[in-house]
Amino acid sequence: MPSFTVHTVLIVSAVLFVLGLIGVLTRKNVIFMLISVEIMLNAAGLAFVAAGAKWQQPDGQVMFLFILAMAAAEVSIGLALVLQIYHQHKTLDVENITALKDEAVDEMV
Amino acid sequence: MHQYLYLIPALPLLGFLILSLAGKHLHKRVIAWIGAGTIGAAALITILLGIEFLQSPPASGAYTQLLWNWFSAGQLSVAVSITADALTLVFIFVITFVGALIHIYSTAFMRRDRDYARFFASMNLFVCSMLVLVMADNLVLLYLGWEGVGLCSYLLIGFWYETPANCHAANKAFYITRIGDTAMAIGLFLLFKELGSLHIATIIEQAPKHFEAGDTHITLIALLLLAGGIGKSAQLPLQTWLPDAMAGPSPVSALIHAATMVTAGVYLIARMHTLFQLSPVSMTVVAVIGALTLFIAGCSAMVQTDIKRILAYSTISQIGYMFLALGVGAWSAAIFHFFTHAFFKALLFLAAGAVIEALHHEHNIFKMGGLKNSMRVVFLTFLAGAASLAALPLVTAGFFSKDPILWYAWGAANGNPFLWILAIAGAFITAFYSTRLMLVVFWGERKTPVGDHPGKWMTVPLVILGIGSVAAGFIEWPHNLVHFTLFSEQVQKVLPAVVLKQNLPSELIFQGIAALVTFAGLYTGYVLYYSNKGILEGWRQSAALLAIRNFLLGGWGFDDLYHALFVQPFLFITRINKKDVFDRLYNGIAQANININRLLSLTQNGSLRWYIAGVLLGILFIITMQLL
Amino acid sequence: MNELQFEALLPFIVLAAASMAVILLIAFRMSHTVIQVAAFLMACLVIFAMWYVKDTLPQSVPPLFVVDGFGALFTGMIIFSMMAVGLFSYIYFEEREENPKEYYILLFLATLGAATLTISTHFISLFIGLEVLSVSLYALIAYLRNRNNAVESGMKYLVLAAVSSAFLLFGMALIYMETGSMEFERIAQSIKESSSSVLFSMGFGIMVVAIGFKLALVPFHLWAADVYQGAPSPVTAFIATVSKIGVFAVLLRFAQSVNLPQYPLVISIFSVIAMASMIVGNLLALRQQNIKRLMGYSSIAHFGYLLVAFLPGNAAGVEAAAFYLLAYSITLLAVFGVISVLSTRMKDAEDLVIYKGLFHKQPILTAVLSICFLSLAGIPLTAGFIAKFFILASGVQQNLWLPVLVLVITSVIGLYYYLRVISTLFAASSSTGTTAKTLHPFFYISTYIALIVMMLLLFWLGIFPGRAVEGIREFLLIR
């Protein structure tokens, strides 16, 4: 049987999760951000699988399937948005897409 | 007659109401009739009442009338109730009788004024308040009158309100008397706390039982009441308002600032004599204040050039004599001096008013002169008044009333040679400035042409007052000369008789000295202002003497002192805090919020990565909490 | 699944069917108006279904759902909010050139997601509900893709929501790891039995990120204003009400099931978040000139208030929270209804300048809007006051003095910007007139009627809250 314990898997998934998070934080391109989010989601999926394995239940894997489905849906909408963004802004750099923000208020109504 | 007691204050009140509400639509003649008529009627009732009082004195020594219960809460119960005993009657008589004369005079004096009705309304209200003051049977009602006369004084000093200086004078009078009034109010609080009543008769009765002589509380109460009296009567150190108060019309000065209101302090102390007697310290304070005031004000009177300011300082000085008398325990002498003073000082003011009007509102005595022949009646009556003021022996009322005070200043149990010296110096000064006034105004060459001569409505009151200034003294003779003491007999039903020291020199010696000093004052005045004017010219060259003159002219610098000590700091504080420091505080809080808002707004910069960093911050916070 | 259980789920099934029906209608090329009316009727059908099943409650559908009074209460609020949003959408979208038909599919799906949240008792159903809601919302937010920076706000929402979902999942995985179950009840049981619960509280802590994100609590609030501003006004109303009601409901249910208040750590985390939300939300709104952003900030603060009711974890707190949500959603819907009505073809009515002197032009809308803002400010006679009162009461009862004091102080600060809006409404008129719209008067009348009804509801709840409180209490007792 496997020579690694459930906790090892958990740690791996945690590392993956943090990697994804770092990716989201450091990447400026929307597509890469979406990819990093996918990594985070899959890290969570991995953790579910590990937990399912720990308890000898199928639930973890079931959950993973849901995660996959949801990630697919999310990415599809995400990519649609990316297209629109590129269409409108001619860029995918999130630092340039900041039209919505608090404006300096000089005179109040 | 005594069942009509309430009419005495009610009639002037009625006059006030009619004139203030409907005065605008009334003819001047009607106004004059209402204004003077109500006072005259009150005077008539007073005289009838006085006769009744002398013929068949009431058993309790006083007529009392309860009008209604004013208010009662807790143990404090105050009634609107008036009373008249001998002391009160003297005051009522002066107020209504002299008041009526002054009103009659005013009908002519004020005839050209636009605000004729307002003048008489205020005057009537004044008389009413003053009557309430002296007739009140409790201190709260007395306080009502006390403040009421203050109000009227304010209204009448500032009668010609379009001149800012008049308003300032009015305000000053109100502020300074208000200081005294406040002290007096505190005195009432303390009195109530100690005795549980503000009913005068009760206080008089209870005080000796409740307080030991010299008790701190009673001294405090007496001094606080005294402070009220000082404010109203323009005594040291609250005397500065009275000279300025001359901004009002002359009849006002005569009625309020000479005859009646300014003597309210005398009345208060006399009325509350029991309290003062219980506190030797306060008696001494009263005497010392009186002596100092009479001297200081007299000195100022010597150098004034404004005819009304001379009379004003003279009034302060004369009231100083009354205080001195009160302080040494010569109660009836004080009241008697009030009585005669009311006549001659009212006369002087009215006559001065006539002069001023005739000379086209000229106030400076050195621009007058030579009026002896052109204004005969005024001259004669003024002479009577000035002589009375100077206390010309045996022929003037002033002598009969001032001489006992000089005597008691030394001879009474509380008397003291120092007080006497000040008083006798004051007598000299008084004689001097009276002479100066007469000589400068009526002798010498004419400097300003005479305009209107006073009509009969003005001269008749002058003549009556002139007779009074001479004759009023005859109802009370120094007992070593003629034993006729009608006045003190009556007054001493209310006030205790004076207690003399043992082993005194003969009173006659003192009378002699007083007479001599008076003549000396007259002579000095004669020399300096008539026979040998060169001396004065010589003095004018000396810088030191001029400095002294200016110092005296400015009333010993009290005005400047108070300005620097109280007025300036007050104005400074109000000016720097006009915007209210607490507003700053709250605006600061608001500003702080806005600044935080600015800071937080920076976090909403639209950058997605920054937002994710926010999430990271949150999770870090949560994990930190977990680990702790 | 037996018949009763099926019956209990009927409203949700109808809801799902409704979205299918809209697809069909679109397929048959029906007009916007028809779809709108049909959608309204189907929403009525959902309500009818709820009324029909109410006697069979409570009904548990193990392991995923339990349809009890609690769920019914919050589902009811969600459906009503959805109906209002749908109504306002007509006027709003009819103005736009885009074809709004698919919009209704998404609306129904999102509502279904939120409704599912209220009855879920299992991580899987929670996850599915949340994702159905979220994914529909991404599309809804960016629906008007050519204007108003909708795409930008959609993208922001999407990335952040995905990140927070990842956190949610990871937290769930940790809890699952610890307890061996994803069912609320069983989780509670196994925690009770086990000695240590480090992993559990760690897991829940991570889940808080997702909840905080959905409820826009500090420090997960940064998206709120941008998304509120960028989304179409009815969708903003939807985010502010339906999505938040759903998430808050599931949070409440989870907290009740595992008895969260017994963990002081969780409580302190939540109170810090609550206080931070109240302070930051109110301060951020202070000088905001864009009314939609302002509502975003205000909602941050309001969910901070709501957490104060959540903290005690007792029945009074749940009642207070339910009442608060009710009052809050009515208010917000009315506000966004007015915004939708005032929005023009070119632009949403989001600049406060537009509202200057509105009183002279649109007295009814002004009245509605000012009552709403007074309600948000918590002034008596309005529902907002009673709601805030209940929250304060539940806080005071548990001696939560610090959060309660923060609530009081920050609501005074908050008053400032509500008053700012109100005095803008009543200020001297400005010249910018609103362009008249040429729509079927029926929808105008019905929108106005809806707004007025909501205003009256606010009054009714504010003056006679007794009946509503009893109703909430009765519902909560069905379990």
Next chain:
Amino acid sequence: MILVWLIAILLIGGTLCWLLAQWNKVFPKWIALCATVAGLVLMVWLCLQYKNSGDGAGSEWFINYRLSWIPAFGISFHLALDGLSLVLLLLTFFLGILSVLCSWNEIKEKHGFYFFNLLWTLAGICGVFVAMDLFLFYFFWEVMLVPMYFLISIWGDTNRRYASYKFFLFTQAGGLLMLLSILALYFIHAQQTGIYSFDYFDLLHTSPGASTAKWIMMGFLFAFMVKLPVVPFHSWLPDAHSEAPTAGSLILAGLLLKTGAYGIIRFVLTLFPQQAQAFGWWAMLLGAIGILYGAFLAFAQTDLKRLIAYTSVSHMGFVLLGIFAFNEIAMQGVIMQILTHGISTGALFVMAGMLKERLHTRDINQMGGLWTAMPFMGGAAMLFTMASLGLPMLGNFIAEFLILIGAFSASAALTVLATLGLIFSACYALRMMQKVFLGPATVTAPLKDMNVREWVMMSALTIGIIVLGLFPQPVIDMVKGVVGALVD
């Protein structure tokens, strides 16, 4: 039931004003006038009834009306009336009529909404004076604010927004803390007895621990002190008073401030007798400071209404001083002060409004010598100026005298401090008089003296202040029972 009608008259009247304004612009003011007059008539009738019933001996309540409202929380619609409330309601309707009258021509736009707000504010105030359920009390407490806010922010002067925000924020801050205190009291009561109730009479018997009670009392006191206002919390008042329309200032000064005093008397003193006693000295100190501070600031102002507003701060200092002196005389004085200040300061505000109408300014530096043109107004101004500095014969004197003489036995030093306020009150009052009515005439435009409507208003106020000054005993008798019960 009559109390409900009293409030309902105003509420319904207000709503009618709004609705019928579309029809005819004259309707609202007549409706408002009728509503307030009807209220006053009702009150006078009640007063007579009260007199006949034997002046409310003891602590019996003259009217006690109770209706269940939110039973789930033990909240009831509980109104009750005793001498104190009666007196205050009389004042409310009296000033209510005047406030309608003084807005007769002043309001140029949105008549309906204006009178709606006016009447609803009055209704809120009435409610505050008769509510005997703490929740209901808070409810009314807030209800009176909102219309007042509108009055200031819509019909106010140039700086109205700032003023209205400040007014609302301050009073809300106080109000919310009071709400916390009410809740704390409620739960403590529930813990002790098991009965959940907001009823005043139930809560009277609550005895929280000493330190808890102190904090709870502070919550109440804070709200009332902001409203009164006591000096560090007075900052809202000058702005609100000076920016509000005349009727607004009149109601603010005449009635709204009084709710603070009423609150302290009705709730703080009875619910927390010991704690209030313990706090007494400090409260008296605050009162004395308020008297002096208000007077100092009043002296410095150049804005007429602001000046009058600061005099209110000063006068309300007397109220605080008197309340915490804990004796019958001072308490009677406090109630007199509440009435007389309402009349005298109200009159001054009405006067300021008349001047504003004629001169279009509130700056006293631009006035002067107005007496010549308007002798009657000058006379009336003189009267109320004198009232405000506490001249005997006028009501304020009775009030201040009673307060001071009562407070003197509680704390001589503080009373002396407070009495100094009399001097400074003379300073500001005379300065005002001089700047506005005396001195050389500066205004050249022809000015009309008072017209009939203004005459009626001023004579009503004048008669009021003089009658209170000369015959205060009926009022004193009316509240005797209440005051007696309080002091014991």
